[in-house]
Amino acid sequence: MAQERAEEHEAEDLPALTEDLVESVLTATEAGDAALLAELLEPLHGADIADLLEQVTTAERREILRLYGREMDGEILTEIDESIREEVIEQIPADVLAEAVRELDSDDVVDLIEDLEEVQQEAILEALDETDRAAVEQSLTWPENSAGRLMQREVVVAPLHWTVAEAIGFLQREDWLPDQFYHVILVDPAHHPVGYVTLGKILSSKPETALTAITEDSFRTISARQEEGDVAYAFNQYHLISAPVVDDDGRLVGVITIDDAMNVLDEEHEEDILRLAGVGEESSISDSVLETVRQRLPWLVANLFTASLSAIVISQFQATISALVALAALMPIVASTGGIAGTQSLAVAVRALATRDLTASNARRVVLREIGAGLVNGLSLALLLGVAGGLIFGHVELGVVLGLAMIVNQLVAALGGVMVPLTLERLGLDPALASGTFVTTLTDVMGFFAFLGLASWVLI
Amino acid sequence: MAQERAEEHEAEDLPALTEDLVESVLTATEAGDAALLAELLEPLHGADIADLLEQVTTAERREILRLYGREMDGEILTEIDESIREEVIEQIPADVLAEAVRELDSDDVVDLIEDLEEVQQEAILEALDETDRAAVEQSLTWPENSAGRLMQREVVVAPLHWTVAEAIGFLQREDWLPDQFYHVILVDPAHHPVGYVTLGKILSSKPETALTAITEDSFRTISARQEEGDVAYAFNQYHLISAPVVDDDGRLVGVITIDDAMNVLDEEHEEDILRLAGVGEESSISDSVLETVRQRLPWLVANLFTASLSAIVISQFQATISALVALAALMPIVASTGGIAGTQSLAVAVRALATRDLTASNARRVVLREIGAGLVNGLSLALLLGVAGGLIFGHVELGVVLGLAMIVNQLVAALGGVMVPLTLERLGLDPALASGTFVTTLTDVMGFFAFLGLASWVLI
Known part of the structure; x- marks a missing residue:
């Protein structure tokens, strides 16, 4: 596919951000050749120049801006990702920034400055003439992420x-x-x-x-x-x-x-x-190591606690495991297959909530459908795993326990996958928020509990 | 948020597919009241009528189409989801269908018929006049999912x-x-x-x-x-x-x-x-139980095999577990935290590949960033878990083993999360395809192996 894409770009003969071009830009930057750099960047769309700035390192970005900063226009500015916006704006000469901002429609100025620090906001607002500044300031009175922030005020x-x-x-x-x-x-x-x-x-x-x-x-x-x-x-x-x-x-x-x-x-x-996936929603591929840690570590720590629930469940069955150590080897199969099933059910539900195809009108029917599918999947997997487990370990009851635990956990997964996002939505929260962690904790805990519980009851 | 939305719709006073409306439609349908049904549906946009048809059961859909089928127009038809399209088209009177299709632009006809069975395709093509039919047939000569299928041929x-x-x-x-x-x-x-x-x-x-x-x-x-x-x-x-x-x-x-x-x-x-999430990409909220099973079971069975790898790894350490059963309780913590970290890294990478922010130009830097973040996350979690594990179990070496295994698995997760999609993309495959299953298998297997391996070396 990568090759196909490259060919298409060639066929169209359009300026685009190819690997070769990035290479040339970095060479020109290293050599401090401002003229060559301008020649390379000039044919690109502002969105591609912004992407280029995101893809390089902080040091390379500083050099590019030192050589090319005077050419930065409004189009490029509006395309620059939030994660590097403040940094870039700091490095553009004040007069260039003022000129760039004056080119923009009011909605683009709002989008550009709404997440900046106050000092930078002030500097940009001052560059605008009075009418434009009033328009931007009025847009900023609408709530964040509202239509009022998104609209342009120039209307025919x-x-x-x-x-x-x-x-x-x-x-x-x-x-x-x-x-x-x-x-x-x-x-x-x-x-x-x-x-x-x-x-x-x-x-x-x-x-x-x-x-x-x-x-x-x-x-x-x-x-x-x-x-x-x-x-x-x-x-x-x-x-x-x-x-x-x-x-x-x-x-x-x-x-x-x-x-x-x-x-x-x-x-x-x-x-x-x-x-x-349980990552901070501001994660970006151009984040630094520390920013990446900041976006991810809180969720990992939270998971440490939920995962401890599994550990507590398992530790209740230490006697059972001591009696039949094969159980320790088999229990992740039940838990992990449940985790996958929960993720499947969850992905379909979250997507359907986003497109409003899952509503209060059909929620009951969808939940029943999930239970049905969970049951059929559980039975199929139970049959497969029960027979295989029974044959490999030569232990019929172990196969039965595996199979039954699988059925229980598939049902839990199917139900959890749809009920967790529905509940979050009902509570006024984002249905995608942390529901992955929630559902896998559920299927882990239930998977271990069902398997070890049944085993201690039937086998020991 | 649900409440906020309802208020907005009220404020705008726009016809929309509210719960109450769906309720009224179903009541009118049950009563066989075609006039009331038409009155309820008439103000709706075709896209909303199509959503309604997706949200109800097959039996309800059949009844609605029996009462309202003569009102089906091109606009509604083009909006109907693929998952129920054939079924709906079968139930619309032939003359209504022909009329509806004649209203459409060529791109909408192509979109409508490209996934239909040949008999239905023929019926629709025959309804078109000769010029339109030729235009549609010519569009169909372009590859599936190509611009040629997407374009309309009416150009100014x-x-x-x-x-x-x-x-x-x-x-x-x-x-x-x-x-x-x-x-x-x-x-x-x-x-x-x-x-x-x-x-x-x-x-x-x-x-x-x-x-x-x-x-x-x-x-x-x-x-x-x-x-x-x-x-x-x-x-x-x-x-x-x-x-x-x-x-x-x-x-x-x-x-x-x-x-x-x-x-x-x-x-x-x-x-x-x-x-x-490892679900068939044709999954839809309106699928039947059997269709749902068909979209999900193959991935679950595949997971059964990959999960067996974990079981095989663990079974190599049966003697270790017998000697210290607490290991069985603790091992899922290392594996599951690794799974979450892998999913985080994966989500960021897949998204960046889709928006082309992750390219060959910056892949090396991103991989290094992931290793750095994995190391910092691993060290932080190791400290937390090592101390807690050591304190709770009163066993310093156990705390050290937990911590070390966590560091190893966080590194594996961070690397796997970015290398798996990059490799799939390099091979010309969709980077999202099954990469979730792939990465969690990796973190499960490595999590169990690192923890039990270290434990058998240090503790036993």
């Missing part, structure tokens, strides 16, 4: 009574239009959005057509307080391209476009994967 | 030499324009795309402006053979809204829009999460 609106000709005339006269816009939003006199018209419709309709006659069916407004994850869901579910954002009184205050929503969808996915 | 093009006025005149004359389009693509006489102009630019520029003077910087073409995951990556990375698709000779054959790319991104996420 038209009064309800306009015709296509009037709209075209207006668009041709204005010179402040945003870089990217796809709809004209119709507003009533109180500035409430009531519909929108695609530019395609405006261009292909007769001049005398009323705008109200060609509005889109899919019109949906978004509250500025809405959580950005819900915004991304709405864009994906209803195939929105842009959507007007309204304040608490229903008045139009901005617009969100699909590229921002796509970005949020991608970030939410990152959170899901990292949270399921 | 303009010759290179046109002005804004000519473009507007053209758009006003044509009546076949696609529902959604955001750019006019400029082509040379051989039909190679050479740039594109946003509709916003066309509307806001003077009539005599040459189109070539207002093209977008971000222009990128996509090969029809490109893998759809790469297409989604390009849209997300470069903030594309639409992109022209070219054949092997570089000629324009279609266009992909961002809503399709967002959909692919979402599906890729689903695959990542499910594959990491």
Whole structure:
């Protein structure tokens, strides 16, 4: 696949961040050749330059910025990952930073500064002219991760009574239009959005057509307080391209476009994967060793305590194990197969909760389905393992115990995998948060308990 | 969060798939009240109706389709999940199905039929008029999951030499324009795309402006053979809204829009999460018990074999365990903490490979970082566990063995978590595929081996 990709890039002849290019950039940087560096980086998209800065070491990054810092523009800045943003901003000359920030739309400035330290925030806000600064400061009054932070305030609106000709005339006269816009939003006199018209419709309709006659069916407004994850869901579910954002009184205050929503969808996915795995959600591949430890060690310590539960369960059966040491060798099989089953059930449930395919309406049915599947899986594994265990150890009862424990633990896994995220969601928490650790603890403890308990009852 | 969401929906007063609505729909269905059912469903977006059909049982679905089948339109059909698509299509009257399909753009028809059985495919193709059928059949000649399958063939093009006025005149004359389009693509006489102009630019520029003077910087073409995951990556990375698709000779054959790319991104996420968890990637919350078993049992059986490796390792140390049964109770702590650490490292690596932040350029540095973090985590956990183990069991050497085994296994976990996906990627396989099972097997086996091995050496 890696090779296939490389070929495609060649075929398209597009500037992209290839291994060779990174190599050349680092060579030019080491040689202190600013001209060559500029020549290499200039054709790249800002997003690729940002990726490059993330992929190199801190020392290399400092050198690149020393040589190329004056070329940093707004596009590159907005693409730089949070994990290195403060560091990069510190190293850009103040006048370059001010110039870069002035290029940006209000939503990009908000995104850039919302996680910076106050001193850096101030410096950037001061670079903006008064209107822009007011717009950014107002956006920052909306809650973190809300639609209000995500929206851009540059909106193209038209009064309800306009015709296509009037709209075209207006668009041709204005010179402040945003870089990217796809709809004209119709507003009533109180500035409430009531519909929108695609530019395609405006261009292909007769001049005398009323705008109200060609509005889109899919019109949906978004509250500025809405959580950005819900915004991304709405864009994906209803195939929105842009959507007007309204304040608490229903008045139009901005617009969100699909590229921002796509970005949020991608970030939410990152959170899901990292949270399921029990890693801090700010983990990044460019973290330092210490940052990595900070993101992971707390979860590992927590796991130490939950794992001690297994140890306590097992230690209750020391007499049983002493009597038949083979039990110690076999017990991880039951526990680990349960862990995998729990993870499977969990992944499907967490994903379905994220896409809202698992709701209160079908939760009961899904739980019953999980129990059914857990039972069938348990029986199949029990048969396989019971027969194998019985044959290998020449001990029929041991095979029966293995099989029964497997059935019990598969049921626990299937139920735990779906009940844990459902409960977290019901409690208003993120269903992915730590549910992996939770479910594997459950299947470990139950796996050891069922197996050793049955063994001490049947065998000893 | 669930409550917050409900409030938001209320505030917006938008039709949405609430629990109450599902309840009402099922009541109306049970009562056989087709009029009420239609009244309830009519205001919903097709995507919500499709979700509803996924959330109910097979029997309920059959009843809903019996009462509402004649209202099924193209929009609903394209939104229906693959897992129930064949079943739904079978239950829609043939004339309704034909009508629904005729409404759709070519890319939606391709998406609808590509996974159907041949008989159903034929039936749908026959419903199309000749031009549309040819377009669909041609799209189907591109490889599965390629840009060629994703693109729509309805493209708005303009010759290179046109002005804004000519473009507007053209758009006003044509009546076949696609529902959604955001750019006019400029082509040379051989039909190679050479740039594109946003509709916003066309509307806001003077009539005599040459189109070539207002093209977008971000222009990128996509090969029809490109893998759809790469297409989604390009849209997300470069903030594309639409992109022209070219054949092997570089000629324009279609266009992909961002809503399709967002959909692919979402599906890729689903695959990542499910594959990491070792579930068949077609798993869905609406699967039957048997389908669920089919998606999960193979991985569980595979795990049975890998888990047996742990059992074999442990059984080599039966004499050691007999001598000190506390070892049996403690060994899962080392293994399970290693499992969590491996999963953490794995999640970060798989995610970074998907976003292309982990590449050959920085792989070595990331591996070194992981080793460093594994060492620090291992030392911290060893200290904690070694002291606790030593105190609780009053056995200093046992504490030392626990601590040392923990350090070894944290290193194995950190390395395994990043090397396994990197190796899979290098081999041209999906880095998420089964890597969870792989890494936990590694940490289990190494955890037991290090702990019992050290114990038999130091303690016995």
